[in-house]
Amino acid sequence: MMKTNWVCGKKIIAILAALAIGAASVPSVKVIATESTKKQLEEAKEKKKQSQNDLDNTKDDIAEMNEEKSSLQTQLNTLNNQLSEVSSNLEDLEQQIDNKETEIENTLAELDLARQTETNQYASMKKRVQFIYEKQNFVLFDMLLGATSFADFLNQNNYIEQLSAYDRKMFLKYIETRQNIEAKEAKLQEEKEQLDDYKVKAQAEQSRVSGLVNQTSGTIKQYANDISDAEARAQALEDQIKEQEADIKKLEAKLAEEMRLSKLAASSAWRNISEVQFAEGDRYLLANLIYCEAGSEPYEGKVAVGAVVINRVLSSVYPDTVVGVIYQNKQFSPASSGRLALALAEGKATAACYQAADEAMKGYSNVGNCVYFRTPVPGLSGINIGGHVFY
Numbered sequence: 001m002m003k004t005n006w007v008c009g010k011k012i013i014a015i016l017a018a019l020a021i022g023a024a025s026v027p028s029v030k031v032i033a034t035e036s037t038k039k040q041l042e043e044a045k046e047k048k049k050q051s052q053n054d055l056d057n058t059k060d061d062i063a064e065m066n067e068e069k070s071s072l073q074t075q076l077n078t079l080n081n082q083l084s085e086v087s088s089n090l091e092d093l094e095q096q097i098d099n100k101e102t103e104i105e106n107t108l109a110e111l112d113l114a115r116q117t118e119t120n121q122y123a124s125m126k127k128r129v130q131f132i133y134e135k136q137n138f139v140l141f142d143m144l145l146g147a148t149s150f151a152d153f154l155n156q157n158n159y160i161e162q163l164s165a166y167d168r169k170m171f172l173k174y175i176e177t178r179q180n181i182e183a184k185e186a187k188l189q190e191e192k193e194q195l196d197d198y199k200v201k202a203q204a205e206q207s208r209v210s211g212l213v214n215q216t217s218g219t220i221k222q223y224a225n226d227i228s229d230a231e232a233r234a235q236a237l238e239d240q241i242k243e244q245e246a247d248i249k250k251l252e253a254k255l256a257e258e259m260r261l262s263k264l265a266a267s268s269a270w271r272n273i274s275e276v277q278f279a280e281g282d283r284y285l286l287a288n289l290i291y292c293e294a295g296s297e298p299y300e301g302k303v304a305v306g307a308v309v310i311n312r313v314l315s316s317v318y319p320d321t322v323v324g325v326i327y328q329n330k331q332f333s334p335a336s337s338g339r340l341a342l343a344l345a346e347g348k349a350t351a352a353c354y355q356a357a358d359e360a361m362k363g364y365s366n367v368g369n370c371v372y373f374r375t376p377v378p379g380l381s382g383i384n385i386g387g388h389v390f391y
Contacts (some may be wrong), residue, residue, distance in 0.1 A: 055234055076217060301388060
């Protein structure tokens, strides 16, 4: 009985010693992923804030452009009214000019007639005067012989004088008529010239206002295009903000998960490499993963990728097999994208990949206890090897 107790005691001591050795071999776990995700989250929130500021500014610009466009539309309506009024006035002026030209034509016809009448009257009077002057003695003698009395002779002589006076009166009247018509023509010509001047000014005003209408219409069209572009930018910013909000939620979820894993890893034990039982295909699987993740990286980068996988195998936070670690959901992209399956099918792993896998499976790590790696991003600190940062 005492022997049995002694044996049991030895076993208990051995177990305690093993635990003590294991505890001594547990490395200190420093998870940098949480700080990195915090920085990414802060950057994402800052980007969203900037996007929101851009959106607010764009909306302010749209409001200002709409206000300016509205003001220009009012101005355009006023200009169109002015143009309509000027065009109407121009039409009236053109009608007045046409009427004035008709008046002038009629007046010229009257003037021609008056001049002809004046000429005819002057010719008739001239003939009668010439006749009387040349035949004065004969006329007087004939009047004397033909008169029945002296009174009759005086009457006939008076008639001749009245006829001469009438001729002169009519001649002067025709001259006055002709002069009046000439004055009327001159006045009409002056009025026509004035109307022509008004017409030129009206045409200039019509051209000016029409130019303003076209210019304002073009400006309104440009504002409409600018507003359309700004609205498109605003929509793009709104879509971008939605995407950024989704990214923030993902980063917040990722941060929460990494914090959970960090706490868990810090409080959990790590196995010694001697405690890991590798399966037959682990070397082939790890070498091909290294090929997919770091095939073009320097040898140190290949070793570092292998070390990350083995570190996860050693940590109690992750699966305890190479297969479990590599195919853990959303951990290694080649596993989920199909690249790893293709590499495995074609045996893509190189000799350097196998050598790196062998070193990692022996427990060698050139990245300490890092369990993550990725291409560098702003704010992420860690061990940089080749094109990857390990953390």
